[in-house]
Amino acid sequence: MSEITAESVPEFPILRTCPFSVPETYRELEGTGGRIHRVRMSDGRPAWLVTKHDDARAVLSDARFSSEKLRPGFPELSPGGLKALTYFSPFLVNMDGPEHAQARRAVLGEFSVRRINAMRPRIRRIVDAAIDRMLEQPGRPVDLAAHLSQPVPTLVLSAFLGVPAEDLDAIERNTGKMLHEARTEDEQRAAAEALHAHLDLVIAAKEENPGDDFLSRQIDRSRREHGDAADRFELASLVQLLQIAGHASSAAMISLSVLTLLSEPEQLKQLTADPSRTPAAAEELLRFLSITDTGPLRLALEDVEIGGVRIRAGDGVLIPTLPANRDAGAFPDPDRFDIGRLPGTRHVAFGYGAHQCLGQNLVRAELQVVLDRLFHRIPDLRLATAPEALPYKYFGQFFGPVELPVTW
Template identity: 40%
Template sequence: MERPAPLEPPADLRRLRTDLPIAPLAFPDGPPGWLVTRYEDVRAALADPRLSSRRPHLNSHVRASLITPAEMAALRPSDLLTSDPPEHTRLRRLVTREFTARRINQLAPRIQDIVDEHLDALAAGPRPADLMTTVALPVPSLVISELLGVPFADRDRYQRLTAELLSLDRTRDQLLASKAEMKSYLLSLIGTKRTDPADDLLSGLLQTQRTDPAVTDDEIAALAQLILIAGHETTANVFGLAVLLLLRPPRLWDTVRQRPDLIDGVVDETLRYATVLQFGLLRVAREPLTIAGQPIAAGERVVLHLPAANRDPDRFTDPDRFDPDRPGAARHLSFGHGPHHCLGDQLARLELRTLLTTLLRRFPDLRLACAPDEISTHRHRVIHGLPHLPVDFTSNPTVFGCG
């Protein structure tokens, strides 16, 4: 968990990837398992059906389990993260239609409007400004709220609950309370949508439920929780990290502003270089298998370390350098691989592309309002990112579309 610098992964990962790519790993609870750090091994394991996503406890490789499996099952049933085919296939099919390329393209004009509105507020607001609280968090929060059917007016509540659920320093009672509150909130919202449906994902799931009674309210709430959290927290932090990486020396901001064709490269390189799922993915061996010559016994836990894999020099040349023009940056594993490849990757890409493109056009002289090494990152949360990003700019930023 200890980073030599805010944007650098723990130093030991480099040594392990070279000397012991399948390393024995002590867990805070239960028997030991294994840590996988090489790109090819992680990628193959993500697609290996012998490794199950059904795991004993969330984040148990970095935090002792605070709640029992029975409590976990009662508070949140199986979801897309913690299920295997055919159950995972059934659940994914329930929400896939909201994340097709056609549906995402239909959202593009609305996403642009949301971005413009928040950058208008940034331009008119006090300076220095905190880009995380004024733009990075509210934009994806509003997008996912509209898609899901969650009132944006509730954002303070669900953003607070998200932070609590992703934190690694909560007590047992605090974690149970946060999980119970999130479930209660979503079930109440489901009840509202049942009597007053709209054109949103929650209403669509309830319509499916009418013809498929196997779809329960608890399942709908679990799917909504995952999409709500992943749909705003990860995108917000990738955006904040991308802006920081462009503004810090050697200030690639100006290079990208002059070459907008690099925007997609910025997105993928940020996802690779500053992988936000900072502790990896946990799997459990269904049966005996071998990973890179190391036997893994049935029932043993395996952590697939995405940040280490994304810095593997055997896959990415000079991997510790941030390069928006890097060939093959899109081969990163930040969206996963195989059956659990992130459902919302195209939505996240569209939001990030729109945010960065518009910010670069409207704020050509955007700059950090403090030294880069004074900007802190989340240390005890599942998602790596920035709590705050202070920025400044001229008093007359370029009007969108006119500069």
């Protein structure tokens, strides 16, 4: 057993630069033999880093580790970063226990396999229209990130939520202002107020003109729970959460998936020869790419022993999905990309336990349709820039390329 102290240890987040490789720091930590490692957050506070697949699942399914990000001591990726949460109603990712379970039950049916599968024809039309526009571009190369990865998740979310795509774009821009551009607390509060004012208009418009969509049904639910008037603050928080959780993540995943398959011609050949392999290929892409490699994060509520280490109540615990999904104990030859790897769903790309990604069926449907349609319609698609020469960044918590020039 060991005590957590802020000594000379790696700083978290441990960011990657290569889309396909686990950062060297993780391999060095592994070399030390321990299962759980001390790291320090950017504010200097110490925290525990979990890198093994078994330990990640143990922490993520243990109610003694809290997701309530406003609890004192919750690990922060950047100093002051959690302040923005105070402007919204805590929703799902920031809740624990029965309160979380109840909030999740209220929306779970919307994300069921049945409901999402019913959206597949619409997703296919959205993807095909985006590919049409790519093909219509007068010159080459064409930026696939701008023409496919960005617009497809916006239009799919728009269809799912029942919120116009232009509003979703504006919500994303204003969220960016609040989270990344505001320099003072006043500026941050002003950005949050502008965001709420816009979301209020979006909800009011939907109250006037309900449809067969997520937001209309959530307005009905809220009215039933709160009497006649829906709780617009809570609904605004929900729409904003789904936009920030659902857009940049899916966009990064589409770009990186296309990049990976175009860099692995043998695997791509196997996939296009047998489209029934698409679901397994999508799972392997989720595992191999693990785009949420700066989280999930938790706070220990009690003393708990994990991987031979006693984690104390009040300690921060970090469970990045990338090292857990590249753990040789769970996935033989883990750094090899292999669409034939089974069973695909053991990965923790969507987290695990009570907070496991609510949007995972939507992501799967979207990714599978993109892979099927793109390589079928543009069989000689190829990269116009080598993967190592592309610019990458973290879109919030999600890693991906800024642009992806392709040609055919």
